[in-house]
Amino acid sequence: MTPESVVALGQHALFLGLLICSPVLLAILLVGLLVGMFQAATQINETTLSFIPKIVVVGLVMLFTGPWMLRTMVDFTHQLLSSLPDLVR
Numbered sequence: 612m613t614p615e616s617v618v619a620l621g622q623h624a625l626f627l628g629l630l631i632c633s634p635v636l637l638a639i640l641l642v643g644l645l646v647g648m649f650q651a652a653t654q655i656n657e658t659t660l661s662f663i664p665k666i667v668v669v670g671l672v673m674l675f676t677g678p679w680m681l682r683t684m685v686d687f688t689h690q691l692l693s694s695l696p697d698l699v700r
């Protein structure tokens with residue numbers, strides 16, 4: 612196992628983690644921005660007003676993208692475990 616293969620494997624794992632987290636993070640960012648603009652326009656400073664829409668959106672995003680996230684992680688794990696004998700040499 613060469614240092615280059617370890618770095619490549621780490622890069623692939625980090626990219627995959629970023630790819631899997633991005634739908635949820637982008638949805639939270641968009642909802643937070645919209646709620647923040649609404650709070651600024653109406654001058655409502657209620658802290659729970661920002662949490663409840665985010666929780667609902669995270670649930671919906673996980674409902675729709677959860678199978679894709681799981682399939683992507685399982686494919687990566689399967690690929691990693693099947694290439695493990697080649698990596699050890």
